[in-house]
Amino acid sequence: MKQLPLFPDGPSFQPVVNVASVPQRSPFRYPGGKTWLVPVIRRWLTSLPQKPVEFIEPFAGGAIVGLTTAFEQLADHVTLVEVDSQVAAVWLTIIESGDGEWLAQQIEDFQFTPQRIQSLLEKTELSVREQALQTIVKNRINRGGILAPGAGKLKNGENGKGLASRWYPHTLRKRIVDIVKIRDRLTFVHGDGLAMLRQAAGLPDRAYFIDPPYTAAGKRPGNRLYMHHDLDHRELFTIVSTLTGDFLMTYDNNEHVTALAQEFGFDTRIVPMNNTHHARLTELLVGRDLSWLS
Numbered sequence: 001m002k003q004l005p006l007f008p009d010g011p012s013f014q015p016v017v018n019v020a021s022v023p024q025r026s027p028f029r030y031p032g033g034k035t036w037l038v039p040v041i042r043r044w045l046t047s048l049p050q051k052p053v054e055f056i057e058p059f060a061g062g063a064i065v066g067l068t069t070a071f072e073q074l075a076d077h078v079t080l081v082e083v084d085s086q087v088a089a090v091w092l093t094i095i096e097s098g099d100g101e102w103l104a105q106q107i108e109d110f111q112f113t114p115q116r117i118q119s120l121l122e123k124t125e126l127s128v129r130e131q132a133l134q135t136i137v138k139n140r141i142n143r144g145g146i147l148a149p150g151a152g153k154l155k156n157g158e159n160g161k162g163l164a165s166r167w168y169p170h171t172l173r174k175r176i177v178d179i180v181k182i183r184d185r186l187t188f189v190h191g192d193g194l195a196m197l198r199q200a201a202g203l204p205d206r207a208y209f210i211d212p213p214y215t216a217a218g219k220r221p222g223n224r225l226y227m228h229h230d231l232d233h234r235e236l237f238t239i240v241s242t243l244t245g246d247f248l249m250t251y252d253n254n255e256h257v258t259a260l261a262q263e264f265g266f267d268t269r270i271v272p273m274n275n276t277h278h279a280r281l282t283e284l285l286v287g288r289d290l291s292w293l294s
């Protein structure tokens with residue numbers, strides 16, 4: 001039988017992605033999370049003529065890339081931006097408000113029973129730090145970590161061990177406490193990533209990692225994964241073309257995005273990735289000059 005090539009498009013670059021070399025730093029399990037891309041990000045940032053004074057991640061989500069950059073001091077400072085208020089509550093609590101230790105302790109003490117979970121998830125009118133706890137719990141019990149309305153809940157957890165098999169309070173506590181320790185290297189902004197990019201566009205010595213919700217064309221997976229999925233991708237490309245600093249964008253590998261990148265004179269590379277179901281898919285990297293990948 002004829003063997004079909006795994007990558008019929010012929011990816012121009014195949015990263016050696018050893019995800020085991022990427023410490024899990026984020027308290028989220030995030031849909032569309034980019035842990036697998038971290039080795040590529042390290043390579044990109046260390047290829048720059050000088051260390052960026054600021055690394056800006058305007059669509060932060062679980063922020064594994066920005067966190068790794070801060071922990072490994074691949075930039076002097078890291079600014080994360082996220083519009084979703086559930087996600088923002090977590091980052092505001094850990095990075096901005098000084099309530100990270102409180103959140104870590106609440107997680108450690110939380111009785112992860114169906115009753116306690118339900119009563120926490122039903123609560124409204126919460127303070128930011130209480131909403132952070134609610135978000136972390138929701139992120140653990142919703143299928144795929146999806147926080148958008150309509151997300152299914154896990155029923156049996158892993159290996160039939162029940163929901164509690166999804167709850168790693170010590171690990172989560174440690175991740176949060178570790179981020180608190182380096183929070184002077186981090187800034188979190190609850191707001192619009194496009195506005196942040198416009199504001200920072202003319203500044204020198206910045207680097208931007210841009211991982212937008214993808215809803216430009218095709219199957220529109222972003223619609224069910226994120227509450228905020230509407231984005232004007234042409235507008236994003238227009239702003240990105242005005243950035244003084246270097247940037248790396250990541251998208252689903254899709255003709256529409258490839259055409260947009262060509263129109264703006266950007267460089268593209270197709271890279272293989274594993275999705276959560278371990279199916280081989282390809283992703284498109286977009287940058288000003290991606291020759292550092294070759």
Ligand SMILES: C[S@@+](CC[C@H](N)C(=O)[O-])C[C@H]1O[C@@H](n2cnc3c(N)ncnc32)[C@H](O)[C@@H]1O
Nearest residue numbers: 030032033034059061062063083192193211213
């Ligand atoms: C593909 S996900 C980012 C995943 C992230 N790179 C990670 O590894 O976890 C895109 C994120 O952009 C957020 N988002 C959507 N529109 C936004 C906007 N205008 N400004 C800031 N964030 C936005 C979504 O809520 C979602 O968290």
